[in-house]
Amino acid sequence: MAKEHAKGDVVRVIKAVGEPSRPMRLPLPSGLLPKGSNHIYITVADESDRTYQIACSPKGLKEITLGRGWQRFYHDxxxxxxxxxxxxxxxxxxxxxxxxxxxxxxxxxAASGDDFGDLTPPQERSCS
Known part of the structure; x- marks a missing residue:
């Protein structure tokens, strides 16, 4: 049986993106999100620091499925x-x-400088 996360633990999930037409499912420990939450906020640490509200629904006790807002994030x-x-x-x-x-x-x-947050083509950077 999988052990629940302890208070103070950092929870990270690594997932392949997959096709935009298929739902993204994230394996998350039960009780991680606030009770009754039906969305998550995701922010990419880029120069624009744009945050997306993405609808989510539980899929069993250990998984959520991302819904409305996911495709926009995918395409943006x-x-x-x-x-x-x-x-x-x-x-x-x-x-x-x-x-x-x-x-x-x-x-x-790189941020494009306009208020709409259009993005320039991605640049590659090695992770350390």
């Missing part, structure tokens, strides 16, 4: 099915996300 960041996402729980329903092109190569973005 020009994700590909082979990209890898690292979700880090920051508390309550907040997550930071890092995007990887391939193992060890993180995608980074």
């Amino acid at each position: 960041y020009k994700l590909q099915p082979f990209n890898i996402l690292l979700f880090k729980h920051k508390g309550r329903d907040d997550f930071s996300v890092r995007i990887f092109q391939s193992p060890g190569v993180e995608r980074t973005y």
Whole structure:
């Protein structure tokens, strides 16, 4: 039986992006999100620090499925099915996300300077 996370533990989930038409399912410990929560907030640590509210619903006790808002995030960041996402729980329903092109190569973005947050093509940066 899997052990529940202890208070103060940092919860991280690594997932392949997959196809945009298929739901993204995140394996998360039960009780991680606030009771009755039906969304999460994800922020990519890029120069724009844009935050996306993404609907979620429980799928059993150990998984949530991302819904409304997921496809917009997918398209805004020009994700590909082979990209890898690292979700880090920051508390309550907040997550930071890092995007990887391939193992060890993180995608980074330069802010375009406009208010709409359009993104320039990704640049590659090695992770240390």
